[in-house]
Amino acid sequence: MQYKAIKLVKRPKLTITPDLFEVVTLETPELVDGQFLLKQTHMSLDPAMKGWMTDDRNSYIPPVELGEVMRSSGIAEVVESKNSNFAVGDRVMGLIGWTEYAVSDGQGLQKLPPQIPAEAVLCVLALPGLTAYKGLMDVGKPKAGETLVVSGAAGSVGSMVGQIGKAEGLTVVGTAGTDEKCRWLEDELGFDKAINYKSDDLAKQIAAATPDGVDLYFENTGGPVQHITFGRMNAHGRIIVCGMIADYNTDKPSPGPNWLNIIRKRLTVQGFTMPDHWDEVPAISQKLLAYFQAGKLKYRAHKLGGLESAIEGINLLFTGGNKGKLMVVL
């Protein structure tokens, strides 16, 4: 059977352009014992993928090699199987890539419970939810009553961070790039305050929303929110550095804040990425499932249609054009 896949054939300079990719038509192979055939239904688009396209051998996971199918996580259904652990009809999640079909031996795949919709899986239980939980809870070590600021709060990670923060008794202030996103954060997700970072009086608004200072800052963006929030950190504050999306599309990353405040306030600024913690995925998934089933994690999915929509669509993440977790439905 013929199917389409998209290979990475060039590395990005500053932005992701269509010429980086080649759409190819492939033939599904004959399965050998232990293998099964996956039909992907939902393909996740995440900011980290830009890093995976870049030839940075020092990064936390190796880059996608040129000529390889582009890496991405997604949800797929088993449609043919010569593996007794994976039956036709089973749903799995894993790094399936930009492809309609894939052959697997099960390595690196996680079986999904049948009762959770695929969109909820990608929004809550997949990389964004795992990253949000690990960063906020294990790196940040929040205490009920503390004040959390999260940048990129309407993003796939940020929206989960804020909601987990609320579930854990924090005062949660988020920043986002449109008034519509801010209303969604306050009205639907229960943020105490959401601030449009493009406001002229951003510093004043952040100060007004954090009268007792800031104990935890969950960093997804860099930019002005970083500098303002850094200056409002309380003694022994923790800064969790998860993303710097403002600097992913530039060759002149903006300077960070001077470190004097790190001493004055005895801050801890800590970077982390989920791939260092794959062994914790089952345990964290259980925690996320519990929040979700208690109605504490809401989401919205921004759905694109068809494999090739990924090529242009991924840039929505860097322009802030997406409303909710970006995904391609196949």
Add this chain to the structure above:
Amino acid sequence: MQYKAIKLVKRPKLTITPDLFEVVTLETPELVDGQFLLKQTHMSLDPAMKGWMTDDRNSYIPPVELGEVMRSSGIAEVVESKNSNFAVGDRVMGLIGWTEYAVSDGQGLQKLPPQIPAEAVLCVLALPGLTAYKGLMDVGKPKAGETLVVSGAAGSVGSMVGQIGKAEGLTVVGTAGTDEKCRWLEDELGFDKAINYKSDDLAKQIAAATPDGVDLYFENTGGPVQHITFGRMNAHGRIIVCGMIADYNTDKPSPGPNWLNIIRKRLTVQGFTMPDHWDEVPAISQKLLAYFQAGKLKYRAHKLGGLESAIEGINLLFTGGNKGKLMVVL
């Protein structure tokens, strides 16, 4: 009996100037029960004292109030006593201040073993040694074989950090402001490499001295060493932020590095100050004493003479003019 003391009467703007201080002549009071009279013999001058002069209510300890005797740590001898725990002839260490004599009830004072010279106490067992140990060992959590870069390596803290690093099996690279200091670090203290940070090819020299990258950076200075070393950090590297002396005498602190590398390398950048950890002083002192008695902690003292020499002398710390731990001998 009459004695001299120096009060803080004005707060510094950018630099410490003589008009900030007033030299006063006081009379030793009659002791009441529980009190004793101290004659200070050695007065420590430390970079942190500039912060104590500044009215920053958000800092880690309250500022010195205007009209109060300037705060400093020092060593004194008990010369009169109405306290059964402190006998005439006992030596103590504590925050005695810029004064020749002081009355105490013992609070906050630490008794000193008689066999250790006063200079060694101030250089090894006092704040610089405690700070060096706490920062490197507890915050940095070094593993034998790792590479440590320490800035301000010829300073009172930096020289202890590097030597503790060597005692713990690290490769130790230090930066300092003169070739003479660099020779001292390599020839006397056993640093693997010391680099003059004023060199034209600083980045190249740091790279050559750290072929396997940098696992631990102990920050005492800020400035160019910070940016270069930050860019050479290995995955899971730890940065201990103890001092930013390059920025203490300016109202335009220079920007820090962009935080992208904090994610890429999953770095931890952590600020600390010893006053958060006073309860650990006895335990850390024991460790320092053990290193010292094993001959692993060498020092040199830069001695000024007479109480009033502190007023101009403290600036040597900010010009880099001191050679070794700065102190006033009374």
